[in-house]
Amino acid sequence: MLKSFILTSLTACATFSTVLAAVIQQRDTCSSPVTLTGNAFATRQLFATPYYAAKVAAAVTRIADPALAARAEMIGRVGTFMWIDQIAVIPTIDAMIKAVPCTHIIGFVIYDLPGRDCGGEASGGEYQTGELPRYKSEYIDAIRRVIVANPNVAIALIIEPDSLPNAITALNHPRCFASVQEYKDGIAYALAQFNLPNVVMYIDAGNGNWLGWDPNVAPAAKVIADVWKAAGSPSQVRGIATNVANWNAWDMNPGEFENFPDAQYNKAQDEKRYVHLLGAELAANGMPNHALIDTSRNGVLGLRLYGGDWCNVAGAGFGVRPTSETDDDLADAFVWVKLGGESDGISDPSDPRYDTTCGRPDAFKPSPLAGLWNQAQFEQLVANAIPDQYTTDGSTCTSGCGDQSVTTSPGRFYEPPDGGNSNACSAFNNADDPGLAWLSGQAGLALDLFASTCNPSQYSQIMFPKDALAIF
Numbered sequence: 014m015l016k017s018f019i020l021t022s023l024t025a026c027a028t029f030s031t032v033l034a035a036v037i038q039q040r041d042t043c044s045s046p047v048t049l050t051g052n053a054f055a056t057r058q059l060f061a062t063p064y065y066a067a068k069v070a071a072a073v074t075r076i077a078d079p080a081l082a083a084r085a086e087m088i089g090r091v092g093t094f095m096w097i098d099q100i101a102v103i104p105t106i107d108a109m110i111k112a113v114p115c116t117h118i119i120g121f122v123i124y125d126l127p128g129r130d131c132g133g134e135a136s137g138g139e140y141q142t143g144e145l146p147r148y149k150s151e152y153i154d155a156i157r158r159v160i161v162a163n164p165n166v167a168i169a170l171i172i173e174p175d176s177l178p179n180a181i182t183a184l185n186h187p188r189c190f191a192s193v194q195e196y197k198d199g200i201a202y203a204l205a206q207f208n209l210p211n212v213v214m215y216i217d218a219g220n221g222n223w224l225g226w227d228p229n230v231a232p233a234a235k236v237i238a239d240v241w242k243a244a245g246s247p248s249q250v251r252g253i254a255t256n257v258a259n260w261n262a263w264d265m266n267p268g269e270f271e272n273f274p275d276a277q278y279n280k281a282q283d284e285k286r287y288v289h290l291l292g293a294e295l296a297a298n299g300m301p302n303h304a305l306i307d308t309s310r311n312g313v314l315g316l317r318l319y320g321g322d323w324c325n326v327a328g329a330g331f332g333v334r335p336t337s338e339t340d341d342d343l344a345d346a347f348v349w350v351k352l353g354g355e356s357d358g359i360s361d362p363s364d365p366r367y368d369t370t371c372g373r374p375d376a377f378k379p380s381p382l383a384g385l386w387n388q389a390q391f392e393q394l395v396a397n398a399i400p401d402q403y404t405t406d407g408s409t410c411t412s413g414c415g416d417q418s419v420t421t422s423p424g425r426f427y428e429p430p431d432g433g434n435s436n437a438c439s440a441f442n443n444a445d446d447p448g449l450a451w452l453s454g455q456a457g458l459a460l461d462l463f464a465s466t467c468n469p470s471q472y473s474q475i476m477f478p479k480d481a482l483a484i485f
Contacts (some may be wrong), residue, residue: 041115042111042115052303053213053251054345058335060117061092064109065093069391081396085395093349094169094171096124099139100155110159119168119169126196132186143195145198169215171257172217173217177200177240215251217257221255222270222281231294255284256306260314260326303343312330322375323357330398330399354388354390355387361379
């Protein structure tokens with residue numbers, strides 16, 4: 014079912030500015046403390062952070078193709094998580110939090126454990142193994158103070174990507190063997206400190222190509238649940254996050270690697286099967302088992318040579334836009350966690366932070382150090398983005414849609430037939446219902462065109478995007 018703000022029975026006296034003012038008014042921040050229960054994403058949209066919006070805006074200016082630039086511009090308005098990957102980021106998050114409307118939830122990735130990325134070379138952090146007290150006092154406690162100062166804002170946290178998965182599968186690596194107890198203790202401390210009414214937490218659980226192997230599922234669930242219990246079984250932990258910064262399909266049968274000989278030992282051939290396999294084991298251990306799934310870069314499948322190839326996959330595209338309409342009881346939402354355009358790791362073998370996965374044949378080259386912007390790959394992600402052909406319930410638009418380009422990607426924006434770049438009022442019309450106008454999510458572009466060139470009073474309905482508030 015399409016979800017949107019619907020403004021009905023506009024008369025000649027109703028001006029577009031009045032309509033716009035009514036929408037903007039709904040951006041107000043919450044006037045009282047927020048308490049999150051159940052699926053917080055069911056009633057709130059993921060906030061589009063100014064950090065990623067600014068990166069995308071800068072990237073758009075470097076795109077020569079006007080059509081591609083227009084598509085890229087819209088990416089900056091998609092809600093994304095913000096990575097707090099070093100203590101220097103912490104002073105920037107208070108202003109972001111204060112800008113979040115009451116209709117939204119802001120997402121952060123907690124990612125700075127001592128000995129971070131112990132099983133790889135690309136994403137090591139600022140704390141060394143043995144510096145857990147500093148991690149607690151300088152990093153976790155500092156973030157907690159900011160959150161406590163903003164009780165009226167809904168906040169989602171994904172806790173320490175890759176850490177517990179490495180603690181489960183990479184103990185043969187000397188750095189991981191040395192780091193595993195600090196991983197567990199550090200995450201337990203974070204869960205306890207962030208157990209606040211306006212916060213919902215999801216512990217990173219890798220992905221199906223990592224922990225979905227038959228010998229890994231039950232031990233992984235026990236490790237995750239034991240850490241949760243060590244934190245005091247905090248009530249604001251909702252479950253797990255999967256596919257973070259990865260490329261797996263949500264629902265694909267047969268799976269991308271299901272025809273490989275070793276697939277018989279891994280029943281988690283897509284993230285849906287993984288969430289349910291691991292979720293059953295988590296429940297058996299007494300832990301909440303709902304999930305967030307990162308769909309930021311899984312718009313194109315069949316690109317990787319092997320399921321463990323995680324670095325800068327060449328030919329990838331942006332995936333399904335953030336939405337809580339997953340049609341699955343355990344999947345709370347599809348979200349964008351990885352910031353498309355930021356590198357996974359450097360492709361130069363001479364660099365000390367080079368990881369061999371970033372040099373594999375299916376990896377995009379050249380690529381800079383992890384976290385740095387890769388303009389060429391960002392443009393590829395935009396060019397190959399999953400088409401905006403899905404309604405919010407995941408089905409294709411088949412009736413009342415007019416031109417099939419007048420569609421919505423889940424939880425995001427509607428586009429007029431020509432993308433909103435025409436001054437013709439007909440660009441906003443729904444062919445099946447001349448009295449219905451669709452307004453684009455391209456910032457103020459289509460809105461301004463509509464107000465300046467068309468007569469809003471001729472329409473009985475004006476359809477605003479579900480998250481139109483984020484674009485003003």
